[in-house]
Amino acid sequence: MSTPLGTSVSADAGRRQGDAWETVIGLEIHAQLATRSKIFSGAATAYGAPPNTQACLVDLGYPGVLPVLNAEAVRMAVRFGLAIGAQIARQSVFARKNYFYPDLPKGYQISQYELPIVAGGTLEIVLEDGSRKRIGVTRAHLEEDAGKSLHEGLAGLTGIDLNRAGTPLLEIVSEPQMRSAREAVAYMKKVHTLVRYLEICDGNMQEGSFRCDANVSVRPAGSEKLGTRTEIKNVNSFRYVEKAIQYEVARQIELIESGGKVIQETRLFDPDRGETRSMRSKEEANDYRYFPDPDLLPLELEAAYIEAVRAELPELPDAKAARFSAQYGLSDYDAGVLTASRELADYYEAVTRTVPGQSKLAANWVMGELAAVLHKDGLEIGAGKLPAERLAGLLARIADGTISGKIAKEVFEVMWASGASADEVIASKGLQQITDTGAIERAIEEVMAHHPAQLAEFRAGKDKLFGFFVGQVMKATQGKANPAQLNALLKKKLPG
Amino acid sequence: MALTRAQVEGIAHLARLELDPAELPQYEQSLSRIVDFIGELERASTAGVAPMAHPLPGLAQRLRADEVTERDEHDLYQRNAPAVASGLYLVPKVIE
Structure with missing residues (x-):
């Protein structure tokens, strides 16, 4: 059996091949923490500033400067750890990861190695058949982001923008427990939802605030021994993660079935070609020579501090979905959709509060008509184009029989376009239902x-x-x- | 423990140091002496000694408040750079 490579790899390639081969995937997710200033300096972290205007002497790696750890970055890492039921290290240690690349002028990245701040949590994903699967989070550690390298229009040179250098990152490392590209995407979405609920990361994937490396290997079905893995670097969309993994799985299987061997290497996903390709520059085995950073003392956290952070946790996505099912009589699916973001969940609850007893009607409208127009206009629910009270006003007129569901859709369109209230639209267009x-x-x-x-x-x-x-x-x-x-x-x- | 020529060359490469081949024998000897000196630590009894991440016992990392305290001074900083264009530091092309 051979599988065609390239963009023609079909969505269920992993499962078809699953008869003979098992896919093993682990993800390393990098979430930029939404602090105002950098992890070790007082430079700003705002996205999109002119090059190098947010890079201070610490970020530039000047001699004689010292890093000072940002308290908010620590608090955010602890929030994440507590939200996934992990151990928060009472003592964690920062280490230097040595490598030479101009996007990190110090010649090393400050990261955590042997003693990370968060260890051993779990997240639960819902599989396509509706069953649930727990994915282990091995660790999550604090580190600094690198700058950006730009190559276009610079005549054989590389331009370096260090605005991003020193932006705090939480690197979230999963166990190799995902068995298909779809599971990997489900896990990544779960983490994405969680960091936004926790307000520790804006989740903006286009801007690189949330990106992932995928470790992918295959092994004969039933085998215990892991196959040789490749690492696909820096994928910043859910769709690309799915495609990159599908391609890589098919590539590895074809390679092995035709007598070849998978080489442990770093690969890049090319979205235009739908392929992964080897990153030649990193062929040489990395030797990061981690050692504790002498500029930073161990980070010690008191039990009382950890408990104080725990007390401030918001209602988390799984708990909110369970409550929505119980309180509003929604299906698990509807509850899952409506709790996909805090903004959406809050909106739904504001609507149901205003028209009590119509929770199912509200769910249908929020997930149906409203989601459709938001999608069509490329808007987020938080943009506030149609306040929850306005939608509730429309649903109240359906509930009290003033208008039919069909007329309500017409009214909704006018409300969306004009910003008028339901009652104004109904009155001005004479749309009241005839009940006489x-x-x-x-x-x-x-x-x-x-x-x-x-x-x-x-x-x-x-x-x-x-x-x-x-x-x-x-x-x-x-x-x-x-x-x-x-x-x-x-x-x-x-x-x- | 004597370091080999290849190990010295490897360390130099990792540190991005270019060594004159004529200097290599000298580096082999002096680095080997340093490694031997560190090796003496292995003979000390460390039973009951907790690993340390830092030589300052009893001190922990102090934290700073999340506030922007740095101004944009890139004009000043970039005066030290050999090549700059459109606010970017220019370096020899990084292979993709």
């Missing part, structure tokens, strides 16, 4: 008078013409007749 029995009866009688042939056929036994009369009366009332009343009255009047 006399008015509906008059409309029915007119329709019957205009369609004597259809009426005769119906009375002769052609039952399916009932729908024709429903449609005609709705048309005559511009869709405003109350559907339940209309049905009942038609059943009474049509047979004559």
Whole structure:
């Protein structure tokens, strides 16, 4: 069995091959911590500033400077550790990871090696069949980000922007427990949701605030021994992670089946070609020569401090989803969708608070009409284009029978475009549902008078013409007749 | 413990130091002496001694508040750089 390489690798390639081969994936996620200043200096961390305007002497690696650790970066790492049920180290140590690359002028990155701040947590992902799987988090450690290298338009030179150098990172290392590209993406999304709930990372993947390295290997199904892995570096979208892993799995299987051997190496994903390729510059085995950084003392955390951070944790995604199911009678799926971000969950709850007893209706509208227009206009729910109270105002009119669900969609479109309230739109367009029995009866009688042939056929036994009369009366009332009343009255009047 | 020529060359490469081949024998000898000196520590009894990450016992890392305290001084800093363009430090091309 051979698998075509390139962009044609299909979405379920991993599973098809899963008969003979098992995929083993571990992820290293880098989350930039949302501090104002850098991890070891007082330079700003804002994204998009002109080159090198946020790089101070510490970030530039000048002689004689000393790093001083940012308390907020520590607090954020502890928040994450507590949220995944990990051990928070009472003592952790910063180490120098030595490598020469101009994006880190010191010649080393300050990281944590033997004693990281967070060790041994778990996250639960939901698989495609709805079952749940726990993924172990081996460790999460604090380190500094590197600067950026730019190559375009510089005639054979590389331009270095050190604004990003020294931005705090939390590197979150998973156990090699994922068995498909989809599981890896589910795990990555879970971490993404969590860091945003915790307000420790803005999660902006385009800006590189949240990115991942994937360690991928394959082994014969049933084998205990891990195969040789490759590391795909710096992937910054969920879709690319999935594609890169699928490609890499297919590449490794084909290589082994055709008699070759996987080489342990670092590879880059090329989104244009849908391929991973070897990073030649790193072919030589890395020798980072970690050692404790003599410029930094061990970081010691008191139990009382850790408990204080724990006390400030918000309701976490899994707990919120479980509460939504129980409190609002939602399915697990709906509860999962509505708690995908704190903003969305808060919005939903604000809507349901304003129209009590309509939690299912609110869920359908938030996940349906609202999600669709947000997606169409490329907006986030937090942008505030349609405040929760406005949507609740519309749902209240559906609930009290003023308008039908169908008319409500029209009203919603006008509300979205104009910013008007539901009541304003309903009044200005005269969209109130007709609930006056006399008015509906008059409309029915007119329709019957205009369609004597259809009426005769119906009375002769052609039952399916009932729908024709429903449609005609709705048309005559511009869709405003109350559907339940209309049905009942038609059943009474049509047979004559 | 004597370091080999290849080990000395490897260490020099990792440190990005270019050594004159004529100097290598001297480095082999002097570095070997340093390693031997450190090796004496292995003969000391360390039973009951907790590993230390730092030679200052009883001191822990102090933290700073998360505040921006640095101003943009890139014009000043870049006066030290051999080559600069559009605010970027220029270096020989980094192979991708």
